[in-house]
Amino acid sequence: MRLKFKLLIALPVVFIAACAGPGASTPPGFGRLQVPALVRIAPKDYPGFMDDSEPFPLARATANSVDYFSKLPLKTVEFGNDRYSSEGIAKSLSDFREFLLSGPSASLVKKYVTEKFNVYESTGYDDRGGVLFTGYYCPEIEASLHPDKEFKYPLYKKPGDLVLVDLGDFDEDLNGTLVGRVKDGTLVPYYSRREIREGALDGKGLEIAWCRDPLDIFFLQVQGSGVLRFPDGSRKHVNYAGENGREYRSIGAILMKKCLAEGGKMSLEWLKDYLHSHPGEMNSILDKNKSYVFFTLSGDGPFGCLDEPVTGGRSIAVDNEIFPPGALAFVDTREPDFKVYDKPSVWSPFRRFVMAQDEGGAIKGPGRVDIYFGYGRKAAEEAGFMKRGGRLYFLAPKNAILSPR
Numbered sequence: 001m002r003l004k005f006k007l008l009i010a011l012p013v014v015f016i017a018a019c020a021g022p023g024a025s026t027p028p029g030f031g032r033l034q035v036p037a038l039v040r041i042a043p044k045d046y047p048g049f050m051d052d053s054e055p056f057p058l059a060r061a062t063a064n065s066v067d068y069f070s071k072l073p074l075k076t077v078e079f080g081n082d083r084y085s086s087e088g089i090a091k092s093l094s095d096f097r098e099f100l101l102s103g104p105s106a107s108l109v110k111k112y113v114t115e116k117f118n119v120y121e122s123t124g125y126d127d128r129g130g131v132l133f134t135g136y137y138c139p140e141i142e143a144s145l146h147p148d149k150e151f152k153y154p155l156y157k158k159p160g161d162l163v164l165v166d167l168g169d170f171d172e173d174l175n176g177t178l179v180g181r182v183k184d185g186t187l188v189p190y191y192s193r194r195e196i197r198e199g200a201l202d203g204k205g206l207e208i209a210w211c212r213d214p215l216d217i218f219f220l221q222v223q224g225s226g227v228l229r230f231p232d233g234s235r236k237h238v239n240y241a242g243e244n245g246r247e248y249r250s251i252g253a254i255l256m257k258k259c260l261a262e263g264g265k266m267s268l269e270w271l272k273d274y275l276h277s278h279p280g281e282m283n284s285i286l287d288k289n290k291s292y293v294f295f296t297l298s299g300d301g302p303f304g305c306l307d308e309p310v311t312g313g314r315s316i317a318v319d320n321e322i323f324p325p326g327a328l329a330f331v332d333t334r335e336p337d338f339k340v341y342d343k344p345s346v347w348s349p350f351r352r353f354v355m356a357q358d359e360g361g362a363i364k365g366p367g368r369v370d371i372y373f374g375y376g377r378k379a380a381e382e383a384g385f386m387k388r389g390g391r392l393y394f395l396a397p398k399n400a401i402l403s404p405r
Contacts, residue, residue, distance in 0.1 A: 037322040037366035038080035038120035038394055046119050047332050047393060049110040051352045057314045059100040061355040064308035065326040066093045068357075077324045079120050079396045088400025092116070093328065113353075117328070117395035124392070125367025133333045133350075135371045135386030136223060136317070136360075137379040138302050140235075141216040143209045143228040151210040153217055155228075156201055158242035158294040162190055179245025190244040194287040208297055209238070215272055218286055221293035225302035227375070237301035246290035248361060254288055268384045304358035304372075312374020317358035319365055323394065327356050331369065333390025338381055347388065356394075366392075 051058070069077075069090035076083045099112055124130040144151035161181045167174035180187045191200040209228055211217050220226045224240045252271055259266045259274070275282045304310040304317070306326055316329065335350040354371070363370050369392055373379035 036080040037123055037319075039123060040080055040082065041119055041121050041393075043114065043119075045121075046114060047330060047391065048351065049113055049330060049353075050106050051109055052349060053313060053352050055100040055103065055109070057311050058353055058355075059097050061311035061314040061357065062093050062097040062100065062328070064306065064311070064357065065328070065355045066090050066097065068306040068308055068326040069093065072326075076402060077327070077396075079118070079324055079327070079394055082118075082396070083402045084396050085400045085402055088397055089327070092397030092400055096328070109353075113395060116398060118398055118401065120394045120396065122323075122366045122392040122394070125365060129391050131333075131367050131369055131390055131392045133331065133369050133371060133386065133388050133390050135335075135373050135383035137373045137383040138226055138375045139216075139220055139223055139380065140227040140229055140375065141211060141213070141220060142231075143211045144231060145209055147207075147210045151212050153211045153214045154207040155209045155211060155217060155220075155238065156196075156206040156294050157208050157296055159201060159204065159206055162242060162244070162294075163187065177245075179243070189246065191292070192244070192246050192287075192290040193292045194283075194290070196244075196292050197283065197287065206294075208295060214282070214286070215275055218289075219268075219272075220295075221291075224293060225295075228297075237298045238295045239298050239301045239303055241294045241296040243294065244290075244292040246292065248291040249289045251285055251289055254285060268380070306357050308357060310357050310372045311355070312372060312379060313352070314354050315357040315372040316354045317360045317363050317370035317372070318356050318392075319363055319368065320356075320359045322366060323356055324396075325356055325359070328395045329354050329356055330393040330395065331371070331390060332393075333388045335371075335388070336382055336385040338378070350388075350390075 069086050072086045072090075074086055077086050077089060078084075096112070096116075100109075104112070121129055122131055125132065142151075143155070147154070159181075163180055163182060165178040165180070165187065167176050167178065178187070179190055181190050182188075211228075220238070226238055228236050228238050230236070252266060255271060255274060256266060259270060275285065300309065302310055304315060305320060316331065318325075318329075330351075330353050332351045334347040337346045337348040350371075358370070358372065360370055362368070371383075371386060373383045373386070
């Protein structure tokens with residue numbers, strides 16, 4: 001399947017939510033820019049390109065983008081006002097991967113990309129290059145393949161009656177997708193979170209697993225993928241399969257006033273603790289987020305919007321309507337460093353090459369990027385606190401340019 005993460009960015013001050021739509025048979029949108037989000041810059045304005053992490057995860061992420069571009073039916077890819085050959089991009093990234101596997105020093109990597117790539121900077125949220133970086137991760141939760149008194153909250157696969165309507169099929173001037181179901185010959189909105197919780201999908205054989213905590217399901221849906229850990233110790237990936245098309249609303253924003261009133265500091269853990277300690281409020285609060293995500297079990301994952309796995313610290317989610325999916329990018333920001341348990345004591349530089357391999361519904365415009373931090377507690381902590389400004393650059397191979405737009 002093509003996973004497009006539904007992302008949660010749990011921030012110390014506020015939760016920002018990103019949601020993603022279902023996969024499609026065509027690649028994410030190209031060529032729909034009205035004003036370029038990427039501007040080609042001169043070599044004198046290039047960032048330092050000194051990568052602060054190991055090259056081998058980047059090589060793995062690059063291989064996934066090579067696979068994507070190699071299968072791309074489109075012949076050209078746009079970077080700002082310029083067009084590039086998708087075949088040439090695939091070849092260039094393949095060469096870059098081989099170079100990375102040779103174990104080059106950071107200075108050699110800098111020299112390589114400076115010589116072989118054109119560089120484009122995002123115009124950012126303020127048209128001056130400012131970009132807000134947040135984070136997401138892959139959660140692991142306890143589950144069972146069979147319901148019992150302990151595991152009684154279901155994870156559902158995508159229902160067969162869920163209908164996707166591409167508005168462009170009806171009018172070329174229309175963009176977007178409607179999600180619904182057919183009732184008495186009319187397309188109506190699909191069931192909301194509350195309706196599903198109250199049994200709208202009961203008896204349809206859609207359950208793929210059961211969990212012990214409804215909050216685990218909620219945050220799994222927000223992240224869009226995860227790992228299920230079964231009582232026998234086995235694990236399976238659970239990946240995004242679709243959603244109900246309803247509006248996403250951040251419950252962190254809903255609980256902000258309560259958090260401040262209690263003298264707390266907004267975080268993912270605070271939110272979970274509050275809902276567990278106020279079970280009478282849980283359903284009414286969660287139901288305010290009408291969006292609901294469906295899953296599929298898999299032996300591999302998690303996957304991004306390219307139908308390829310994402311790599312911790314090397315994959316990012318961006319707006320695929322304005323940035324080229326699969327492309328090589330460079331980010332310059334800072335990340336939380338947890339020298340002290342439960343809160344970042346310092347913010348360390350996060351300057352590295354990444355691949356644009358995912359997207360999110362709240363990750364819109366040239367000023368938003370979500371960084372995938374991977375698995376485990378550390379990844380959850382980093383993603384939960386990640387909220388930092390920075391700069392975003394995209395790199396396109398010089399030898400693959402076709403012509404200005």
